[in-house]
Amino acid sequence: MKILVKRSHEDAPQGFEVDLENVTLLTILNHVKTKVDATLTYSQGCRSGVCGSCAVRVNGREVLMCEYKPSDGDLVEPMRNASVIRDLVVESSAVEHFNRMGNAWSEASREGNVSEEAMSGIGTQSDCILCAACFSACPVYAVNPDFIGPFALTRVWRYVSDPRQTKSDEKITAIQTNGIWDCTLCGECVPVCPQGIAPKQDIAMLRTKSSILGYNDPNMSFGGGLDFGAPIF
Amino acid sequence: MAKVLIIGGGGAGLVSALSAHEAGAEVIVMTKTLPTRSQTSMAQGGMNAVLGEGDSVANHIADTLKSSVGLGNEKQIAFMCENAPDAVRWCNTMGLPYSRDESGEIARRRLGGASAPRACYAQDYTGLKLLHTLYDQCLKAGITFLNERFLLNIIVDEASNRALGATCLNIPTGDVEEIRADAVIMATGGYGALYGKHSTNSVGSTGDGIAAAIRAGARLADLEFIQFHPTALKSSSILISESARGAGGFLLNAKGERFTDELGPRDVVARAIHDEIVSGGAVYLDIRHLGEEFISHELPQERKLAQIYEGIDPVHDLIPIKPAAHYSMGGIEVNDECMTSVSGLFAVGECANHKTHGANRLGGNSLLELVVFGRHCGKSAAVFAQKKSVSDIANGQLSKDIHFISEVMSFSNRIDFYAKQESLAEIFYTNVGLVREEKGLQSVLDAIGQMQKELSQMGPKDKSKICNTNLVEFIEFGNKIELSEIIVVSAINRSESRGAHYRGDVPVRDDELFGTQTITWKEDGVLCTNLMK
Numbered sequence: 063m064k065i066l067v068k069r070s071h072e073d074a075p076q077g078f079e080v081d082l083e084n085v086t087l088l089t090i091l092n093h094v095k096t097k098v099d100a101t102l103t104y105s106q107g108c109r110s111g112v113c114g115s116c117a118v119r120v121n122g123r124e125v126l127m128c129e130y131k132p133s134d135g136d137l138v139e140p141m142r143n144a145s146v147i148r149d150l151v152v153e154s155s156a157v158e159h160f161n162r163m164g165n166a167w168s169e170a171s172r173e174g175n176v177s178e179e180a181m182s183g184i185g186t187q188s189d190c191i192l193c194a195a196c197f198s199a200c201p202v203y204a205v206n207p208d209f210i211g212p213f214a215l216t217r218v219w220r221y222v223s224d225p226r227q228t229k230s231d232e233k234i235t236a237i238q239t240n241g242i243w244d245c246t247l248c249g250e251c252v253p254v255c256p257q258g259i260a261p262k263q264d265i266a267m268l269r270t271k272s273s274i275l276g277y278n279d280p281n282m283s284f285g286g287g288l289d290f291g292a293p294i295f
Numbered sequence: 296m297a298k299v300l301i302i303g304g305g306g307a308g309l310v311s312a313l314s315a316h317e318a319g320a321e322v323i324v325m326t327k328t329l330p331t332r333s334q335t336s337m338a339q340g341g342m343n344a345v346l347g348e349g350d351s352v353a354n355h356i357a358d359t360l361k362s363s364v365g366l367g368n369e370k371q372i373a374f375m376c377e378n379a380p381d382a383v384r385w386c387n388t389m390g391l392p393y394s395r396d397e398s399g400e401i402a403r404r405r406l407g408g409a410s411a412p413r414a415c416y417a418q419d420y421t422g423l424k425l426l427h428t429l430y431d432q433c434l435k436a437g438i439t440f441l442n443e444r445f446l447l448n449i450i451v452d453e454a455s456n457r458a459l460g461a462t463c464l465n466i467p468t469g470d471v472e473e474i475r476a477d478a479v480i481m482a483t484g485g486y487g488a489l490y491g492k493h494s495t496n497s498v499g500s501t502g503d504g505i506a507a508a509i510r511a512g513a514r515l516a517d518l519e520f521i522q523f524h525p526t527a528l529k530s531s532s533i534l535i536s537e538s539a540r541g542a543g544g545f546l547l548n549a550k551g552e553r554f555t556d557e558l559g560p561r562d563v564v565a566r567a568i569h570d571e572i573v574s575g576g577a578v579y580l581d582i583r584h585l586g587e588e589f590i591s592h593e594l595p596q597e598r599k600l601a602q603i604y605e606g607i608d609p610v611h612d613l614i615p616i617k618p619a620a621h622y623s624m625g626g627i628e629v630n631d632e633c634m635t636s637v638s639g640l641f642a643v644g645e646c647a648n649h650k651t652h653g654a655n656r657l658g659g660n661s662l663l664e665l666v667v668f669g670r671h672c673g674k675s676a677a678v679f680a681q682k683k684s685v686s687d688i689a690n691g692q693l694s695k696d697i698h699f700i701s702e703v704m705s706f707s708n709r710i711d712f713y714a715k716q717e718s719l720a721e722i723f724y725t726n727v728g729l730v731r732e733e734k735g736l737q738s739v740l741d742a743i744g745q746m747q748k749e750l751s752q753m754g755p756k757d758k759s760k761i762c763n764t765n766l767v768e769f770i771e772f773g774n775k776i777e778l779s780e781i782i783v784v785s786a787i788n789r790s791e792s793r794g795a796h797y798r799g800d801v802p803v804r805d806d807e808l809f810g811t812q813t814i815t816w817k818e819d820g821v822l823c824t825n826l827m828k
Contacts, residue, residue, distance in 0.1 A: 086603065096713035100756035100765040105328070107497045110533045110600055112423050113332040129603055147467050148762035154329055158440060167431035168390030175399030181392055188392045188417075188424050192331045217431070224390055 065090055065132055067102065068139040070148050075137055087138065088116055088127035104150040111256060114193035117141055118150050124195035124254040141198035157192050157213070164210045165236040166217035169229040180225040187220035187264060189257040196251035196261050208240045212251040212261030215242060219264035222271060234272050242268045243279045296321045297680035299673070300476035302446050302461055302504055304330030306338075306422070307644025307665040307672075308482035309429040314673025315480070316436050320680055325441040325463060325474060327499060327767075330430050334484045334497045334645070335665070338422025339536035339596065340406055341414030342386070342666065343659035344379035347400065350411035352376050359660060362408045362560050363653025364794040365810050366517065371631075371650045375660070375667045382666040383415050391428045393417050405541045406658035408560040412541075414659035419536050419596045425662060441474070443467055445767050446503050447699070449479060449511035450692040451637060452685075456512065458640035459685055462696040466767060469760035471700055473693040477680035478639050480672060481508055485623030485645040487521070489775045489782075491720025493728075494620040495527050495534040499771075504646045506774035508627045509781070513635040514816040516648040518625035518778065519785035520795050522656050523729050525564040526580050527619035531604040534621070535580060535597050535614060537561075537658045542593060544582040547613065549575035562655045562795045565618040569729040572617060579613035586610075618729055622661060624652045624795065625782075628814060632679075633672035636816075639679060643672035650812075654794020703769065706754025715746055715753065716772050719779060727779075731786055732800040740783045746776055784824055785813040 063082065066075040078094050088106055095102045107113035109128040116127040119139045132138075144152040161167075196212035203209055218237055222230040242265050251261040269279070299315040301308045304326030316322045324330065345352050355376040360367050383401060387393060394402040394416055405412040417424040433440075444463040450473060452459055460475035483504025487496035494500070509515055525546075526535040540546070540557040546564070548554050548571045555567035568578045582590060587610045590598055594609075601609050627635050627642035629649060634641050643649075644665040651664055722742055726735035750773060757765035791805035792798045808826075815824045 084606070095765070096717075100713075101759065103757075103762055103764050105332075105764075107328065107332045107499055108334075108337050109498070109531070110337065110596070112336045112420070112596070113328075113497060114336075115328060115332045129599075131603075148759070151467075151762055151764075153467075154442060157329060157331070158434065158442075161431065162434050165435070167435040168388075168428070171388050171390050173384065173388065176395060177399045178395040178397075178402075181395055184392055185418070188427070189420060190427065191336070191423065192329075192427070221390060221431075224392070226387070226390070 063132070063134045066135065066137045067149070068137070070146050084131065086128050087120065087125070087130045087132045090132065091127065103148045112191055114191035117193040117195045117198070119198065124198050126193060126256045129256060141194060143198055143200065143203040156197055157194060160211050160214040161217060164214035164218050164241065165233060166214045166221065168221050168224070168227060169232060171224070171226040172228050176225050184220045184224050186257070186259055187216050190216060190259055191257060193256060195254045195256060199250040199254045201248060201250060202244055202246060206240065206244055209244045210237060210241045212265070215245070215268060216259055216261040216264040219268050222268065231275055234268070234275055234277065237268060238272065238277055242272060243281060297677065297684050298323065298476040299478045299480060299676050299680050300325060300460055300474055301480045301482055303333070303482035303484060303646070304440065305333030305482060305484055305644065306335035306426055306429060306662065307669045308480070309426070309433055310666050310669025311480050311482055311643055311673035311676070312433055312438050313429070313436060314670045315677040316438055318674045318677035320677035323439045323441060323474065323476065324433070325444045325446070325461065327443065327445045327466070327503070329442050330440065331427055333426065334500050335426040336423045337495070337497060337534065338662055339419040339534065340538050341404060341416035341421050341659045342383060342662040343409070343413050343657070344383040344415055344663065345413055346380055346383065346403065346415070350413055354410050355379065355413060358408055358410050359651065359657055362655050362657045364655060364804070365806060366650070366653030366793070366812060368650035375651050375664060378667045379663055382663060382670070386425060386428065386666065389428050389432050391417065391425055404538055405558065406537050407540065407558045407564060408657045409659070416538065419538060419594050422662060444472070445770070446483065446507055447471065447696045448692055449507050449637070449640060450475070450690050451511045452688050452690060455638065457638045457685065458511070459688060459690055462693050464700065464767065466764070467762050469763060471693065471697045475687070477684045478641060478676040480676050481627060481640065481642040481646055482644050483646045485626070486775070486778050487620045487623060489720065489779060490620035490723050491717060493532055493720060493724040495524050495532055496621070501771040501774050502623070502778045503771065503774050505627055506777045508635060508640070508642065509777070509815070509817055511637055511640065512816070513637045513640060514628040514814050515781060516625060516628040516812045516814055517785070518782045518815065519789055519813060520624035520654050521620055521782070522561055522622040522624060522795050523565040523618040524621035525561055525568050525618050526616045528601065528604050529615035529617045532619035533600050533604055535601070535616060536594070539580060539582050539594055539597060542585055542589070544580055544585065547579045547581050549577045560655055561658065562797070566729050566797060568616070568618050578616055580616050581613050582609050583611065622656055624648070624654065624656055632675040633668060634675065634679070639683070641672050641676045643668050654796060703754055703766065704758060707752050708754050708756055709752045710749050712753035712769055712772050716775070719746065719775065723779065727783060727786060730797050730799045732798065733787060736783055736787045740780070740787070743776060743780050743783065747780070750776070781815050781822060784822060785815060788824060788826070789813060
């Protein structure tokens with residue numbers, strides 16, 4: 063099988079012929095690095111889909127290398143919306159930056175019993191591994207590099223909708239500018255999430271919550287005419 | 296403001312960071328990847344704590360003490376177990392989304408060696424959710440992160456035996472840097488990756504902090520005690536959580552028969568599986584009878600990973616498994632305040648030996664340990680830093696390490712270190728694994744000696760300065776070699792069987808000679824070892 067890898071020192075992707083079948087892309091790259099070309103550079107960690115280190119794009123779509131089984135001729139490229147440091151390793155500060163921008167944390171939480179059903183609403187959101195696949199797939203960054211973005215907004219929704227959270231309304235303020243209203247709801251972030259999270263839906267939920275709390279979509283409020291202010295369900 | 300440097304951004308590092316911050320210190324967390332990429336993300340089972348009726352803290356202490364086979368310290372264990380309920384509640388207050396029982400209380404499940412269900416969990420993502428919740432709180436607290444910094448050495452003032460900070464390789468830039476602090480906390484995790492493809496651990500669990508600690512003059516304890524998890528996927532060593540057995544999963548031999556108590560302590564179950572594999576060729580985990588709904592809801596990771604790596608669906612198929620290196624019980628020796636034998640150098644979590652696990656760790660006690668001792672250690676380090684701040688003492692470690700990196704880059708490369716690393720993992724799994732014998736251990740020691748001699752003929756092939764992961768992996772290999780010698784020497788000296796250390800040639804426990812910890816340290820670069828209380 064031949065795998066093409068976009069390297070940082072040359073424009074054309076480099077091909078690696080490997081004699082491995084039915085293994086993950088990460089296994090193949092590890093084979094290449096340890097046996098063929100030690101300069102091939104990428105990130106890895108748990109090899110079981112929980113540490114979020116090994117996200118790349120294959121044929122234009124974000125995947126975790128440890129969960130993806132490649133086919134002959136696949137093209138492997140680094141993630142988008144972050145500068146490439148080397149080969150498949152990209153600058154990683156976006157994770158910290160946007161989580162800070164969105165105040166993506168618990169403000170205050172109450173003790174006491176809470177039903178499994180009430181908690182189930184944040185089960186999937188709290189499965190996030192911060193691999194940044196959604197961030198790479200998001201087209202909004204082409205026009206607004208300050209967009210708080212899918213992973214951080216999903217995280218905010220996780221805390222806002224946590225039944226134990228006592229200050230969830232306060233969390234809404236931080237995501238009005240460069241936040242929920244900048245999303246185009248295109249849904250590119252949804253199918254690339256290895257954990258089955260749908261940031262688009264979480265953003266829509268945050269919009270609804272914001273509308274209830276009296277915030278408006280700034281894109282809809284000009285001209286005074288067509289301000290539907292409608293929450294999106 | 297007193298400054299605390301924390302090396303390692305996993306659970307232990309982040310809990311210490313929050314605690315040191317709360318105690319008034321300026322906190323810097325340095326990590327070789329990103330905090331959320333650390334080993335803690337892989338913990339599945341849960342965090343032990345006695346929350347309700349039908350269980351007691353005394354039982355938790357007794358179970359832990361029993362499992363430690365004489366090497367646990369009752370006082371330390373009691374400290375951990377008594378603080379467990381508070382630790383679990385503290386995580387709950389930060390927003391850790393625990394699973395819940397019918398009453399809405401934090402749900403608990405039974406793990407091996409526990410006399411009651413007391414592992415508080417969040418599906419099979421307990422570690423992942425804990426780690427991310429902690430990370431979010433660190434961002435809220437304004438803690439500084441220095442990511443992608445690979446630890447080289449602890450800076451120590453030799454005259455006063457005092458830690459002054461650490462040196463590191465900035466991986467993206469390739470520069471060697473130093474970070475000074477009034478106190479340093481080592482939270483770098485274990486050394487399971489030494490077993491390569493026979494380990495459940497992340498590839499980053501290379502024991503860098505433990506190796507740096509012994510180079511800095513700290514003492515290590517009990518490195519021969521490495522826990523093998525009974526159920527890792529056969530071909531990839533990917534972990535299948537103990538909760539699969541806790542929920543009623545069976546272990547079956549090649550004939551399809553059950554052969555052991557699935558919920559015994561890990562060392563006992565792992566050895567039983569090892570023996571079955573040796574005699575019958577295969578062992579399987581069977582969770583088919585638990586049903587699709589249960590498996591999808593409670594064990595979603597396991598199902599996905601078995602499909603990817605073994606090509607089977609646990610709902611319909613048997614899961615082929617084997618024991619794999621999973622947790623390092625041994626680590627840096629620390630006192631009650633989590634300080635090592637180097638003044639101002641603290642250690643916490645898997646890289647430390649808090650004398651809580653002894654010869655065999657109970658499932659659910661490692662996440663607990665990192666929260667309880669993380670909170671304790673962060674505070675201790677902050678108090679120490681405030682009382683005993685250091686002025687800018689001149690020290691040559693940075694220039695030594697700049698020289699070291701340039702020297703390593705010029706190594707001759709006649710021998711491929713990746714091949715040696717693979718061979719080290721193989722001989723470790725075979726000879727320093729579940730069953731050990733002096734002859735095999737001695738042969739491994741000889742092989743290590745040879746590799747030590749050959750290191751300068753190895754080295755990175757990649758000569759780039761920018762983001763040289765080949766260089767990082769070579770230095771990690773150096774750390775593995777450094778620790779492997781200590782592990783094997785300790786395993787040879789401990790001529791008895793106890794917990795995870797089982798000697799096929801001496802299959803009995805000998806309290807008179809070996810009822811104590813194995814302490815190791817270096818004098819002028821020479822490994823010294825002693826059994827002492």
